[in-house]
Amino acid sequence: MSSLDDLAADRNAAWTGAGLSRTLREFTGPQEPLARIDDRDLILFASSNYLGLATHPGVTAAARAALGTYGAGSGGSRLTTGTTDLHSGLERRLADFFGGGGHDDAVFLATGYQANLAVLQTIAGPDVTVYSDSLNHASIIDGCRLARAMVRVFPHGDLVALDRLLGECATPYSLVVSDGVFSMDGDLADLPGLVAVAERHGAWTMIDDAHGVGTLGATGRGSVEHHGARPDLLVGTASKALGGEGGFVVCSSTVGTLLRNQARGFVYSTAPSAATVAGVRAAVDVLDGTSDLVARLHANVRECAGRLDVRRQVSPIIPVPVGDEGRAVEMSRELMERGFFVPPIRWPTVARGAAILRVTVSAEHTPEQIRAFADALRELTARH
Ligand SMILES: Cc1ncc(COP(=O)(O)O)c(C=O)c1O
The missing domain is CATH 3.40.640.10 (Type I PLP-dependent aspartate aminotransferase-like (Major domain))
Structure with missing residues (x-):
């Protein structure tokens, strides 16, 4: 190994040891609420395609x-x-x-x-x-x-x-x-x-x-x-x-x-x-x-925040505080097993020990998707 590879390996090991290692998730289709990610059909609560315009005809x-x-x-x-x-x-x-x-x-x-x-x-x-x-x-x-x-x-x-x-x-x-x-x-x-x-x-x-x-x-x-x-x-x-x-x-x-x-x-x-x-x-x-796209997003944000007991939510980004980096990764994994994709956000994106699950809502989510997601997340939060 070259000294450059040694340096990279050391830094990768330190990163992994701190529970901060990331892997790329592969999408084989568009950013829609029902997305194909790593060969699985998952309901996406993570995209910034808030209005669904990425696939608007x-x-x-x-x-x-x-x-x-x-x-x-x-x-x-x-x-x-x-x-x-x-x-x-x-x-x-x-x-x-x-x-x-x-x-x-x-x-x-x-x-x-x-x-x-x-x-x-x-x-x-x-x-x-x-x-x-x-x-x-x-x-x-x-x-x-x-x-x-x-x-x-x-x-x-x-x-x-x-x-x-x-x-x-x-x-x-x-x-x-x-x-x-x-x-x-x-x-x-x-x-x-x-x-x-x-x-x-x-x-x-x-x-x-x-x-x-x-x-x-x-x-x-x-x-x-x-x-x-x-x-x-x-x-x-x-x-x-x-x-x-x-x-x-x-x-x-x-x-x-x-x-x-x-x-x-x-x-x-x-x-x-x-x-x-x-x-x-x-x-x-x-x-x-069209005014109804934005209105639909606002209604979905209210619906999702209400079901997650989050008050005064205006934007479509709803952080779920977790704290421990490893626990956030585990919760994200368990959500995936239940059919939902929400990434864990860890240091250095947020402060150390202040990891979150970052939930984003889209105008395209159906009420059923929001209800099922909120139920799964509440059940998971109660257990962790
Ligand atoms: C607040 C904020 N500013 C700027 C950016 C960068 O925007 P872009 O992804 O278009 O580079 C992002 C997104 O990553 C962001 O969240």
Whole structure:
């Protein structure tokens, strides 16, 4: 074995010894409530395809048509060969649907992860202090590191601490950044509160609404619609409720120009394919044209949360606290034996000893699927 393999083997053994080893689950079909996973038919309570748009006929037809017209790849970055009329059209559509209040531009990137990195790397620097919620998504944490800005982490949702930290700001500019819907706990940032505290100190706000887009608000416009407040920078993903791939930033056209010129994740990465872009565009059109999809999701979230005795649940992410990493793995395995797929989430995604089963609800789940799942989970929780 080479010394590189020795190093990898040592690290793998340490990871396994700590109960943190992961294996890939193989899907042989789409992200639907009844999914084929590792050669078994399982009811899926784990996907971010919250509205079922990944398999919506309008979405898949649009992607197929674009594939036929434009081919499989974009051939270059957005600034070279990678911008088609579909890319420009999608950005206008995203700005139109998710924008407002002077935010009339949207910049589309390959992933939400890339979008967070791109915004933070471009906006933050030595003259900006970034104030980041302690439970923010890894892509925000990585973006903060890349920005080479001073970063102050405030305790999760603690606006008093944020207010105090902002009062100590020693740079000309400051940026408050938070998930809109926290990706593991499913709770919501107090967006109006964050905006008010930030404004008091002349700070900008950035919200990563990856899990709010398509799931919050009566029309699925996300945290902005749910709370009636707007951050300076809104990041969304097409990879979750919109059923496709990609990340986007809704902002003013001046900020949009800055990102298209200087965001490294935009400039130095091949553009998403036309098929991806067409699928996302069609998903936004579906979302804009039907209110009952979002209403169905909200009804299913209420139904599932009610059956699991979870109060005040708004988002489709319902964490089931377990604690011990090994127990979470075992519970997930037992759920699989009962016909349900819910992954255990362990450190480093959540704190050590704070493992959860992360349940996600879809508009496509039937009442029977939700009832059967809740019964199985309650029975399992009582035994463990
Ligand atoms: C809160 C949050 N932000 C950003 C991302 C990254 O988005 P994407 O999967 O499109 O890269 C995710 C998902 O993984 C997320 O949960």
